[in-house]
Amino acid sequence: MTDLAMRGRDVRLEGVSITYPNGFTAVQPTDLVVEAGEFFSILGPSGCGKTTILRTVSGFVEPTDGRVLIGGEDMKGIGPNARPTALIFQNLALFPLMPVWENVAFGLEARGVGKKARRQRAQELLELVALGDQGDKLPSELSGGQRQRVAIARALAVEPAVLLLDEPLSALDLKLRQHMRAELREIQKKTGVTFIYITHDQGEALTMSDRIAVMNNGVIEQVGTGDEIYSAPESAFAASFVGEVNALPGHVVATDGAMARIETASGQLVGRNPKSLEPGAQAILFVRPEQMVFGDPGNVFTADLKRRDLEGAFVTYEFLTPTGQSLTLHQTNTGTLAPMAQEARIGFAAQSAVILPEGPLARTGRELAAQ
Ligand SMILES: Nc1ncnc2c1ncn2[C@@H]1O[C@H](COP(=O)(O)OP(=O)(O)OP(=O)(O)O)[C@@H](O)[C@H]1O
Ligand SMILES: [Mg+2]
Incomplete structure (x- = not known):
């Protein structure tokens, strides 16, 4: 496992709508195609339904109508752990008492990977996120940006085809956020994993993404490159x-x-x-x-x-x-x-x-x- 190239898969939403048990429809019927290996952002204000879409792709919420396909496979009835996805939240949680490398390798133990191979894989991933010499530290000995990179390495350890990132930079200060934009983009390019990135920050979406979906009130209003949306808005x-x-x-x-x-x-x-x-x-x-x-x-x-x-x-x-x-x-x-x-x-x-x-x-x- 020395190769960092992973295989991204495409994600399709076909007529997906999501109504929560209280009767509130958070996502109106939506068709969306995210290409394999694409850095795709969903951009919209608070409460517009971004996280709800991500939960549906990751399998924590079943769509009320329509279906989700990943790599052409219908995800109906497939739980979050069995999907080829990994999720990174805004407030990531690392295990505080585990050294950094064990945090990264955590998901591999459950898959029966031996300790030596885990250590080696963790090292490769730490090098990918520019933390090659930090593996023996505890999370508390790292900066906020470094911890966020550990979380990314950990999510990539299980070789997801699709990485779902829910405002992963919002807890960082502005300078770090801007620095991490470039790093995330770099990591995405190196691995070829499909990234679906959620943000309410247009600067993030414009600087990192191949394409962007602009969302408001449960509706995706426009999908295009940043340039297309900026110079030819449709709503x-x-x-x-x-x-x-x-x-x-x-x-x-x-x-x-x-x-x-x-x-x-x-x-x-x-x-x-x-x-x-x-x-x-x-x-x-x-x-x-x-x-x-x-x-x-x-x-x-x-x-x-x-x-x-x-x-x-x-x-x-x-x-x-x-x-x-x-x-x-x-x-x-x-x-x-x-x-x-x-x-x-x-x-x-x-x-x-x-x-x-x-x-x-x-x-x-x-x-x-x-x-
Ligand atoms: N479990 C739930 N039951 C009922 N309504 C919900 C539930 N979760 C979210 N909602 C509502 O659905 C809408 C979309 O929520 P969602 O979390 O997807 O928004 P978001 O775009 O991610 O917002 P933010 O940027 O603030 O994270 C909101 O109006 C929210 O109040
Ligand atoms: Mg959200």
Whole structure:
């Protein structure tokens, strides 16, 4: 067992819905394919049903409807221990009185692997997670990030085809979290195991994943690469949850090929119409702050500058239109900042905006902090 390559398998949800015994439906009928060897993230706010989906894949919860297939095999009636999955929780629990290497090898003893082989396998896995010289320590002698890596090594010891990670970094501080992102990605690549990674942190999802599912209220609203979701969101929620965005509500007044015109409180604006909305439809136009520019690129506002934040290489401008619409504009810092307390003309090109059906918006970090 010197080879670290393991065999990832694909995971399919076919019409899976999950209703808890109290009658609450946490996951609406869902079809989802996670490819073998993929780093796949499920991204969504607290309570949207992420852990419930993971419990169903791991076998702790049976779907109310539909089925789960792993490597093409229907998992119905197969318990958590018999599935080719391993699970890592947010609050991992290592055995405090066992040295690190025994923690890693724990699952192998039950499988009848002898002590010498266990020790050797644990050593290989500890090297994989860059803890090759820490095997004889106790968990209490390690840092939080090191302990988290021990938990990953332990989960990989049983050679799962699918590793399920439920917000495994959320207990770590920001610096460590960012460092561990790169490590997790590296470990996933080296082993080839399918990773299903749950997070409410868009930065984590965007930096690590091959693909992301954006989830809200028990519904997977969009599946795609980070780039696809950021530049071509398919729902109001996805547009506002992933990255910053300006949102202008209104109704569609005309369409022209792939474009639509929307009447908003700040006047008529033109953007892409990927959902083929018809005139009369209630809609929201979304445009990213970095797509906003000074001048008149087609859609234009006259607005007052309310705030100007210089963050080194970047500048963030906050504008307010006479109708009370706030607009954010991001620029790289060219050395000439727009003057404060002055009316400006700002706008965006029609191609850089997207018009989507009206729907709930994600609450921004600022709104949550103000609670
Ligand atoms: N055993 C249960 N019985 C009834 N409802 C439940 C049960 N477990 C979870 N729920 C509800 O199902 C919904 C989804 O829960 P879940 O734990 O899947 O959310 P989550 O997306 O993982 O959230 P978080 O990010 O906070 O962990 C929530 O509204 C929750 O209250
Ligand atoms: Mg959860």
